[in-house]
Amino acid sequence: MADLYRLVGELTHKNLLSGMSPMPAVAVRILRKLAVEETLPMGALLSNSSRDGKLVILGTQVQAAVIEVLAVKGKYTITISTAAADGDTLKLTVGGVEKTYTANTVSETWQVADIAGDCAALQALIEADFPAYTVTNTETTVVLEQKVGAEEDAAAIVVTQAAAPAGLEAVVAENPAGVTAVAPLAEEVLTPAYVLAEDTTVGVAQDVNASVFTAGCFAPENVTVLTNHVMTDAENDALRQRNIVFRSSYHD
Numbered sequence: 363m364a365d366l367y368r369l370v371g372e373l374t375h376k377n378l379l380s381g382m383s384p385m386p387a388v389a390v391r392i393l394r395k396l397a398v399e400e401t402l403p404m405g406a407l408l409s410n411s412s413r414d415g416k417l418v419i420l421g422t423q424v425q426a427a428v429i430e431v432l433a434v435k436g437k438y439t440i441t442i443s444t445a446a447a448d449g450d451t452l453k454l455t456v457g458g459v460e461k462t463y464t465a466n467t468v469s470e471t472w473q474v475a476d477i478a479g480d481c482a483a484l485q486a487l488i489e490a491d492f493p494a495y496t497v498t499n500t501e502t503t504v505v506l507e508q509k510v511g512a513e514e515d516a517a518a519i520v521v522t523q524a525a526a527p528a529g530l531e532a533v534v535a536e537n538p539a540g541v542t543a544v545a546p547l548a549e550e551v552l553t554p555a556y557v558l559a560e561d562t563t564v565g566v567a568q569d570v571n572a573s574v575f576t577a578g579c580f581a582p583e584n585v586t587v588l589t590n591h592v593m594t595d596a597e598n599d600a601l602r603q604r605n606i607v608f609r610s611s612y613h614d
Contacts, residue, residue, distance in 0.1 A: 381579030421591025433511030436540025449524030456517035
């Protein structure tokens with residue numbers, strides 16, 4: 363078969379088709395977007411993907427099997443070692459959300475008391491502001507656990523003491539780190555199935571609707587495959603089973 367990137371001259375349906383049996387038929391199918399924009403020429407042989415049902419040029423590398431990964435819920439433990447004083451703040455950043463909390467001598471949300479009181483107050487505040495986490499507390503800690511396991515940047519806190527160096531002291535630790543679940547996938551199967559009916563530019567941003575021959579008799583000297591790919595008998599058989607056959611347009 364011809365090389366995808368060779369100059370093929372003025373290729374038209376007239377010299378792409380070399381016979382009328384089987385009768386040519388055309389339909390619209392989806393070409394998968396590419397890593398680098400390319401214009402696929404009329405006559406490109408196309409394979410159908412078992413992975414997403416989209417088309418790629420014959421000779422494309424199959425997508426490897428995907429091994430299942432189980433989700434792990436990330437957990438962050440804020441440990442308070444010194445109780446907050448009036449005006450101290452704790453800024454928490456996690457899951458793409460940032461919130462700052464201030465301890466005050468008189469407060470309905472975080473009233474200065476002791477370490478256990480700080481933990482209870484922060485648990486209620488954080489639970490309201492971070493709905494993606496289950497938030498609990500002990501006498502010395504506030505614990506955030508992801509409701510759905512996902513990879514993310516670890517939680518971070520910044521403590522500001524109003525009357526440094528006295529006042530709130532706290533640290534945060536991650537254990538375990540969150541892991542996003544990945545569903546298993548079998549290795550992709552690419553089945554030769556169509557012939558591109560017109561030059562088609564395929565970009566990197568989105569898939570492209572393209573006109574393809576679903577049947578017909580084609581001149582093998584005017585069809586193309588991916589560079590360096592050599593068609594196999596099995597690929598020829600797969601196309602033949604789909605009423606795509608080849609007969610040279612050259613005559614002795």
